Amino acid sequence: MEEMKKGLEGVVALDTKISYIDGIQGILKYRGIKIEDLADLSYDAVSYLLINGKIPGEAELSEYSRMLKENRRINGKQIEVLKEFEFGTEALDGLRTAISCTAHFDEENNHHTPDANKNKSIRLVAKFPTIVAALHRASFGEKPIEPMDNLSHGANFLYMLSGKIPTELEAEAMEKDLILSAEHELNPSTFALRIAASTLSDLYSAVICGLCTLKGPLHGGARKGVMDMLDEIGSIENVRDYTLGKLENKEKIMGFGHRVYKTLDPRARIYKDVARALAEENGDTYWFDMAEEIEHILYHEFIEIRGKPIYPNVDFYSAVVYKYLDIPAELATSIFAMGRVSGWIAHCMEQYSDNRVIRPRAHTV
Template identity: 60%
Template sequence: MSKNISFIDGLEGILKYREIDINQLVELPYDAVSYLLIMGELPGDQELADYSARLRGEREINREAIDVIRMCNFNIDSMEALRTIVSFISQFDPDINDNSPEGNMRKAIRLIAKIPTIVAAYHRIANGKEPVPPDPSLSHGANFLYMIRGSKPSDLEAEVMEKDFILSAEHELNASTFSSRVTASTLSDLYSAVVSGLCTLKGPLHGGARAEVMAMIDEISSPEDAEKYVLEKLAKKEKIMGFGHRVYKTYDPRGVVFKQLSRQLAEAKGNMYWYEIAEATERTVIRELVEKKGKPIYPNVDFYSGVIYKYLDIPPKLATSIFAIGRVSGWIAHCFDQYEKKKIIRPRAFMLDEC
C-alpha cells in the first residue's frame, strides 16, 4: 500500500522510506534508495550493481531533445523546459504504450537516468555552452554536477548532491505525488504521470520554495542584517521562506541533515558567509515564533538546501528541477502502486472544502 512507501511522524520529526529511517538512508548511494522506493526493499550488492549499470546506460538524451532545448526561452525557470522535454522524449520510448510491469520498469529507468541530463543540458545551453555528455563512471550526484560544470566535483560536493537527491526522493502524498498518482490511476503512461508531478512541483508553495530561499538569503545580504530582516517581515505578517510545514510540528528531519551538510560545505570552502546568514535567520525565527509564541515554525527541507545550492554554485532557476531529479523515484514508486490498484482516483467536490 502507498502508506508503506514512506512514513512521517510530524510530532517526533521522523521520516522513513519503506520503514527505514532517513538518517540511515542518507549514508547510501542514491541508486540504492531509488531501488528501495521502487522495488520495496534494499538491493543486494549484485542487484545494486545491475540497477546502477542500467541507469548509467540510459543517461544520454537524443539529438532531437537537444534541438528542442535550443529552441527554449532561456529567460524561464528550468521547470518549463524540463516538463516540455520529458513530454517530448516520451515519443521516442519504445515502451511508451507498454503498461506491463516490465515495460513500466524500463520507462522508469530511462526517466530517472535522463532527467538530470535534461536539466544539465538546458543549463549549459542557456548559458551559451555546449552540453556535457554524461560520464558513466560517476555516481548520480557526481555526474549531475559534472554535466553542469564540465569538471568533476570534489568528493564532498558529490556526496552532498547524492544526499540532496535522497532527501528529496519521497514524502508521502504531497501535492506533486498526488497529481502523479491521479494521472496513473487513469492508466495513462508513466511519462504523463511524471509530467503531472513536474507541473505541480513547479508551484512556489511546493518545490518552488527552494529558489525563494536563495533569493531571501541574497536579500538579507549579511548575518548582521538577518535579525532586522526577520523582525520586519514578522511585523508585516509576511512569510519567512523555508520555515514551517503542514506535517512537521518540530524540526524537519531533512532540514537537520541539510543544516549539517551546509556547514560542512561552508567549512570546506573556507566561506561561512551564507551559512551564518541562514543560522542567524533561523535563530531569530525560533526565538520570535517558537520560544516567545509557542508556534511550531522550524526550518523545513527548503531552508538549508537553499544554502547548499549557494555553495554548489547552483543558480535559483535550477533549484526546483533539481528537486525533481531526486523526487522522480518517489513519484514512480507511487505510480507503480497505483497501477496495481487499477482504480481511478475520483474525489467528490465537497472534499475541496477541507483543502
C-alpha cells in the first residue's frame, strides 16, 4: 500500500518556476529573486514579474502600469450589485460574488487564448482594489470613490477606501503589503486554483476558487484572526496573562507557526520593520508594543523553554500594519487577495501552458 500523507504534507505535486521556499533557512523567492530585494519595488513591477516571468524594463513597466490604471474602474451595474449584498463580518464573501459578477461583464471571459488570458489578468489585478474599497464603502451606504490615476496601486487603494491621500510612508507600506502577499508557492488557495485551472476552467473561475479557499481561518483568514486577538487583549498589561493562558489551555495563538517555515518567515521580518515605522510616524506605538511583547513571551516559551521552532508568520505583524493604516479587520482577507491575485494568475498561466488535469487518488478505509 502506498504511503498516505495527511494534509499532503511534504508531498511534491508539481514543478514551478514562479516561487521557491526554503523553510529551514527562511528563504522566499519570486522567479528566483529574494523577497527582501523585491519588497522595495513597486507592486506593478512585482505583478509583472510574476505573470510575465521577468523584471520589466522601464518601458515595459510604464506600459503595464498604464494598462492597470486604465482598467481600475468598475461600471454602474457592478456598483448596483455591490449595494445588494448583506454585509457581515467578512468582506471576502462580497469580493467572491463581485468577481463572479465581473466575469459576466468581460467579453473575453470564455476565450482561452493566451492574449485573452493576458487581457483578463490585467482587468483582475486592476479591479480587485476598486472592488474591495467599493464593498467597504457600500457597507456604510457610501458611494465608491473614483480611482486616481496618478497614485500607485497601493496608494490608490487607501485613497479609495477613505478619500484621503495617504502619506508617503502609508503608501509604501501598502505597496509592500501587496508585494509580500503576492505569491507563496503551493499554499492551499493556489493549489485549489491550479486544480480548477487543470480542468481548463476559465481564469475568473479559477481565481474564485482561490478566493473560496483563502477565506478559511487556517489560511488567509488568519490575518483577521490576529487583528481580532489584539483587540481582545486590549492592552499591553494583559498580554502575559492572555498569552500564557492560551498556552496552558493548549489553544492556538493566531499569527504564530507555519507548515513550511521552521524559522522566522522572511516576510514577517519586513512586516515588523514596516509596522515599527508606521508606529513611529503616528507617534503611537500601542499596537506595535503589544505585538512585540507577545513575540517576546512566545519566543521564550516556544524556543527557549520547549525548543519548538515556532515563530511569527506573515499574518502577525501584517495585522499590526493594518491597524496603523486604519484598515478594518473584516477587510484583511480581501486585501490579502488583492496582493495574491498576481501570483494566482501566474500559476493559472503556468498550469495552462503544460496542462494535465490534477486528479489524485484516495485510500479506501
